[in-house]
Amino acid sequence: MKADGLLAGKRILVTGGSGGLGRGICEVMAREGAQVAFTWNGNASNCAATEAAVRRYGNDCMAMQADLCEPMAAGRVVTEVEQKWGGLDVLVNNAAISESIPFVLIEDGDLEDLMELNFFAAFRLCKAALRGMIRQKNGRIVNISSIAGARTIPGPVHYAASKGALEGLTRSLAHEVGPYGILVNAVAAGIFEGGLRSTIPEHHQKRYTDACSLSRIGQPAECGELVAWLASSRNTYMNGSVLFLDGGTLA
Amino acid sequence: MNISTQPQVKKDRDASFLSYTRSICPVCKRSIDAHIVLRADKIFMQKRCPAHGFFEVETSSDAEYYINSLTYTKPGTMPLQFATKVEHGCPADCGLCEEHQQHTCSPIIEINDVCDLTCPVCIVRNQQRYSMTFDEFKRAVDTIIAAEGELPILLLSGGEPTLHKEFFEFCDYVMHGPHAGKIKRLLISTHGRKIANNREFAERFKAGGMYASLQFDSLKAGVYPKIRGVELIDMKMKCIEVIKELDIPTVLVPTVSKGDNSDELGALMEFGLAMDQVSSIVIQPMAHTGDGGDFYHKSPAGHRLTMPEVHQLIEEQTGWFKRSYFHPVPCSHPSCYTATYLFRMNDSRYVPLPEFVNIRQYLDAMANRTLLRTDSALEKMLLDSITQLWSTSKVGDDSQVILDSLKHFLKETFNSRNPLSYDEVERKAEARCKAIFIHAFMDAWDLDVTRLKKCCTSYVLPDGRIMPGCSYNNLYRHKDRRFFPMAEPVTPQPVPFKSMLKAVKTEGEGNQA
Ligand SMILES: NC(=O)c1ccc[n+]([C@@H]2O[C@H](COP(=O)([O-])OP(=O)(O)OC[C@H]3O[C@@H](n4cnc5c(N)ncnc54)[C@H](OP(=O)(O)O)[C@@H]3O)[C@@H](O)[C@H]2O)c1
Ligand code: SF4
Ligand code: SF4
Ligand code: SF4
Numbered sequence: 058m059k060a061d062g063l064l065a066g067k068r069i070l071v072t073g074g075s076g077g078l079g080r081g082i083c084e085v086m087a088r089e090g091a092q093v094a095f096t097w098n099g100n101a102s103n104c105a106a107t108e109a110a111v112r113r114y115g116n117d118c119m120a121m122q123a124d125l126c127e128p129m130a131a132g133r134v135v136t137e138v139e140q141k142w143g144g145l146d147v148l149v150n151n152a153a154i155s156e157s158i159p160f161v162l163i164e165d166g167d168l169e170d171l172m173e174l175n176f177f178a179a180f181r182l183c184k185a186a187l188r189g190m191i192r193q194k195n196g197r198i199v200n201i202s203s204i205a206g207a208r209t210i211p212g213p214v215h216y217a218a219s220k221g222a223l224e225g226l227t228r229s230l231a232h233e234v235g236p237y238g239i240l241v242n243a244v245a246a247g248i249f250e251g252g253l254r255s256t257i258p259e260h261h262q263k264r265y266t267d268a269c270s271l272s273r274i275g276q277p278a279e280c281g282e283l284v285a286w287l288a289s290s291r292n293t294y295m296n297g298s299v300l301f302l303d304g305g306t307l308a
Numbered sequence: 309m310n311i312s313t314q315p316q317v318k319k320d321r322d323a324s325f326l327s328y329t330r331s332i333c334p335v336c337k338r339s340i341d342a343h344i345v346l347r348a349d350k351i352f353m354q355k356r357c358p359a360h361g362f363f364e365v366e367t368s369s370d371a372e373y374y375i376n377s378l379t380y381t382k383p384g385t386m387p388l389q390f391a392t393k394v395e396h397g398c399p400a401d402c403g404l405c406e407e408h409q410q411h412t413c414s415p416i417i418e419i420n421d422v423c424d425l426t427c428p429v430c431i432v433r434n435q436q437r438y439s440m441t442f443d444e445f446k447r448a449v450d451t452i453i454a455a456e457g458e459l460p461i462l463l464l465s466g467g468e469p470t471l472h473k474e475f476f477e478f479c480d481y482v483m484h485g486p487h488a489g490k491i492k493r494l495l496i497s498t499h500g501r502k503i504a505n506n507r508e509f510a511e512r513f514k515a516g517g518m519y520a521s522l523q524f525d526s527l528k529a530g531v532y533p534k535i536r537g538v539e540l541i542d543m544k545m546k547c548i549e550v551i552k553e554l555d556i557p558t559v560l561v562p563t564v565s566k567g568d569n570s571d572e573l574g575a576l577m578e579f580g581l582a583m584d585q586v587s588s589i590v591i592q593p594m595a596h597t598g599d600g601g602d603f604y605h606k607s608p609a610g611h612r613l614t615m616p617e618v619h620q621l622i623e624e625q626t627g628w629f630k631r632s633y634f635h636p637v638p639c640s641h642p643s644c645y646t647a648t649y650l651f652r653m654n655d656s657r658y659v660p661l662p663e664f665v666n667i668r669q670y671l672d673a674m675a676n677r678t679l680l681r682t683d684s685a686l687e688k689m690l691l692d693s694i695t696q697l698w699s700t701s702k703v704g705d706d707s708q709v710i711l712d713s714l715k716h717f718l719k720e721t722f723n724s725r726n727p728l729s730y731d732e733v734e735r736k737a738e739a740r741c742k743a744i745f746i747h748a749f750m751d752a753w754d755l756d757v758t759r760l761k762k763c764c765t766s767y768v769l770p771d772g773r774i775m776p777g778c779s780y781n782n783l784y785r786h787k788d789r790r791f792f793p794m795a796e797p798v799t800p801q802p803v804p805f806k807s808m809l810k811a812v813k814t815e816g817e818g819n820q821a
Contacts, residue, residue: 153724154723154724154725155723155724156718156722156723156725157718157721157722157723158715158718158719158722159691159694159695161694161698162711162714252724252725252727253724254727255722255724255727255728255733256722256723256724257722258687259730259733260683260684260687
């Protein structure tokens with residue numbers, strides 16, 4: 058454990074820690090000295106890999122299986138962390154799904170399924186985590202969004218809408234809870250190594266890397282670095298922001 | 309004196325002249341003029357050899373189809389480099405010479421001339437002694453990569469390529485050698501015996517990631533003895549079982565001989581459509597060339613199936629497939645390939661893409677290639693057709709079934725809940741959307757230089773030449789010193805190979821088998 062790390066002693070909850078970006082975020086947080094709790098849903102071997110990556114730094118780690126689409130799950134996982142570690146300092150809403158279908162084929166059911174995780178679960182998690190953060194007058198929330206949330210790029214409409222909603226939540230919530238020492242920000246990720254990349258057809262990925270000033274897609278740990286700083290107590294003035302992390306693709 | 313009072317009457321020709329081209333004499337193979345003419349709603353090639361007289365052969369059973377097909381053309385794409393100079397005129401300059409009108413999207417490398425069958429329809433001339441060396445093979449692959457940069461497919465053929473001692477080493481060079489990733493699909497043209505009978509071989513084949521381009525002419529006993537010389541039905545069915553069991557991606561390649569298996573076209577197509585492993589079906593009407601084909605029929609000019617006849621037979625034999633589903637592939641000459649793509653709906657019925665997509669976009673997506681690729685042209689075509697269909701569909705009609713099926717396909721293919729690699733996406737797409745091609749190779753009777761000039765299916769030679777398929781089969785194969793060491797050297801000689809290698813550094817189907 059790194060006693061002088063950026064996040065030394067912080068108790069952190071990352072949703073979707075078994076996924077691509079999720080693991081990168083958990084790893085960097087652990088390297089920076091945090092105690093990392095994360096959720097996973099269906100992929101036990103990916104969960105084990107993330108747990109091993111965190112424990113490599115000698116940190117305490119909690120892996121919690123949860124289908125966050127269940128309305129009660131958010132409250133349950135937050136309580137579990139608070140009970141074990143006595144509180145929660147940082148929440149990272151990272152778990153999300155996407156599927157590439159054109160607008161005219163999206164039906165209510167598809168929208169509901171996707172919103173349930175990408176937006177409602179994040180909403181419920183914020184609410185559950187804020188109770189303790191407001192009490193302790195300190196906290197950080199980082200929502201993982203996408204460049205699709207704010208820009209006109211090819212991508213499924215329901216996914217873009219879910220990220221747009223998440224960014225709206227980020228800004229308004231930041232305004233409301235800022236006074237309690239809680240900073241809420243979002244990272245709008247470009248294309249990264251991770252499960253959601255598989256929903257983007259090859260020629261779109263090529264167009265992205267062609268436009269990217271670094272000519273490549275991002276690595277999960279690169280997202281972890283920014284999230285770690287936003288979540289740390291060194292971030293004292295950034296609030297309600299949506300930061301583009303895309304290697305200069307849309308710059 | 310008996311002076312006739314009858315005035316001399318000028319007679320009309322019995323056919324309307326359409327166009328002029330060059331061909332060869334079926335007897336002496338010399339290059340001669342040829343006319344394409346129209347008579348009684350059919351198209352014929354007529355030609356005259358000074359030594360062997362007049363020849364006529366039907367080239368299309370449907371004149372309207374033929375004339376319309378000529379509008380299916382796109383500017384060809386040039387290869388990155390040509391191999392021969394223009395010196396003697398087409399087809400004496402193969403190739404590819406600078407006047408060739410298309411690059412090579414479906415190259416073939418023949419790695420041996422050894423085979424354990426002697427098919428009466430065989431279009432090659434197996435001397436049972438040539439085995440390509442590893443060096444020659446590397447040169448051939450390097451040549452085609454220097455000319456093309458990247459390839460959708462490469463076909464290894466022979467002979468029977470699976471009998472080559474270094475077969476897997478060759479495959480490995482293509483898949484993992486210096487050009488790894490540049491060749492999307494490696495197809496192996498095979499009769500299937502080794503896959504059927506040698507488990508270890510089949511497993512290694514599957515593990516190597518190759519596609520079987522499987523000679524498959526009939527579903528019943530009695531046909532293979534005529535076409536292939538021996539009964540093969542049990543072996544073929546066993547091969548299919550292994551393909552299913554090991555999930556080996558496969559292209560089915562029936563060679564169709566009029567009167568022998570032309571009654572099975574529909575059944576063969578439905579057989580392939582029902583198999584998840586089959587990505588496409590390439591129907592090859594037989595060409596009378598090669599050691600088998602030369603002698604297959606006593607009057608080869610009359611023993612042929614033209615493109616519209618194949619379309620018609622498929623329509624008659626399936627009952628649901630309309631001939632209009634087929635379109636000439638604008639990549640080669642329209643008489644060389646026709647194709648359609650069939651999309652499997654949720655209820656297992658197939659709907660042809662040309663039935664619900666914009667036909668212009670469809671042809672654009674097909675242009676200059678033999679395989680549809682998931683690129684922006686394909687995406688735009690699909691998105692436009694989905695939007696159009698949706699805006700006009702009503703609950704309960706067939707377009708609703710198509711839309712539901714497309715959605716199901718997209719949800720299972722591009723979904724973060726079940727992330728797939730590019731390769732897995734392509735295999736899923738192939739299993740759901742199958743291509744049917746008809747590839748009409750030419751023989752000495754119907755050889756048409758106009759078609760040769762836009763050939764996209766060429767043989768790659770280790771000396772650096774890339775020979776248009778029908779040109780090589782009819783004019784060069786018997787002079788290829790790899791197979792016939794005593795043959796006269798052909799002119800022109802290819803541009804020295806070294807200059808090609810510099811370019812490298814800087815930067816389905818085949819023998820009726
Ligand atoms: N990858 C990219 O290119 C990209 C681009 C822009 C934005 N993003 C954003 O980055 C974040 C992570 O993306 P990723 O590519 O890393 O995705 P990923 O690899 O598919 O990971 C998704 C994570 O969400 C979890 N999850 C899925 N369904 C769940 C459910 N019902 N309940 C709880 N957890 C569930 C998964 O758990 P299991 O695997 O255990 O089921 C997994 O841990 C997302 O917010 C995404 O929008 C990614
Ligand atoms: S067929 Fe093509 S390569 Fe051969 S001589 Fe004619 S134009 Fe040149
Ligand atoms: S091999 Fe023959 S039939 Fe095929 S594209 Fe070339 S010229 Fe046409
Ligand atoms: S057609 Fe193929 S299997 Fe038959 S003899 Fe020729 S090379 Fe062998």
